Amino acid sequence: MPIHVCLAGATGWAGSALARAIATTDDIVLTAAVARRAAGQRLGAVLGEPRLDCLVYATAAEALAQPCDVFFEYTKPDMAKANVLAALDRGCHVVIGTSGLSDDDYAEIATAAQAAGRGVLAVGNFALTAVLLQKFAEVAARYIAQWEIIDYARDTKPDAPSGTARELAARLGRIRAAELTVPLEATKGVPATRGARLNGMQVHSVRLPGYTIALEVVFGMPDQRLTIRHDAGASAEPYVAGALLAIRRVSGLVGLHRGLDSVLELE
Incomplete structure (x- = not known):
């Protein structure tokens, strides 16, 4: 049937x-x-x-x-x-x-x-590369305590963060909260520029012409950095x-x- x-x-x-x-x-x-x-x-x-x-x-x-x-x-x-x-x-x-x-x-x-x-x-994103980004990021979050998510989309996309970024934040948040060396409340200047705190991590949404959908999670350790990124084309x-x-x-x-x-x- x-x-x-x-x-x-x-x-x-x-x-x-x-x-x-x-x-x-x-x-x-x-x-x-x-x-x-x-x-x-x-x-x-x-x-x-x-x-x-x-x-x-x-x-x-x-x-x-x-x-x-x-x-x-x-x-x-x-x-x-x-x-x-x-x-x-x-x-x-x-x-x-x-x-x-x-x-x-x-x-x-x-x-x-x-x-x-x-x-x-x-499903925030049905593309296989986005699914793999999520899985690889979950592995990294078990070993690296600090990371931030950057969510990119076209300038006309009204929702922020994207469903893909929300899904990733939810998944990583179940592993642990991302640590901050400087607490948000101790930020000098404009704290909002540090992004939104979502599920225990900082999430930044960029909306510009030229993007379709892209998602990046950056993990940081002393003297080393890991970046995992998914980019989608126009199709x-x-x-x-x-x-x-x-x-x-x-x-x-x-x-x-x-x-x-x-x-x-x-x-």
Whole structure:
């Protein structure tokens, strides 16, 4: 039996690439799509892919009237939580690709997922190089006590830090808090220039033209430094394979899981 998917954000930069990839699979079928501006049209007509025959709806609530196994959230932070909770209420498993959700948002989603007995897989970045950055950084944090995260994105990205940076901070924070030689309260000048304290470490967000997505974590020890960095190009293709994998694996989960490595074997 194919996996029936409702894709929210189906005409966006990443969502449209995922939709086109789903059209080429034998085991995943799009049963509904969400894209306000294209509502009422067939997704295939909007994307120029005739194999995508599902209808586009203006809201997730409308799209979820069509039965599906997995709801894929690829919209905006101000809509994402409500969409995810609605999908869980309908009995769907959920994959979250939208960035900008807070730790409080995820706590609420975790409670709802557990109550529904459904899996939610929240992935800040579906690219394999980003997944490996997270794993390598976790190893480094066990041996090096001081580090800071730098999050880069295009100038039009409204949320900061990115979902990728939030996910990394959450993971490293479970290992330990990053030490500061000079406490923030002892900073001379403008303490805010030291970045935001998130999950026990400093996080800096840069928003400039010329970037798509990049993430850097810098570890420091006396007379030595380790930098681990992920850079993404302008194409959405690096995220497609990971997104398809998430769709195929999320039904084996219960509750909230963060990071694509939740369904990968990287040990």
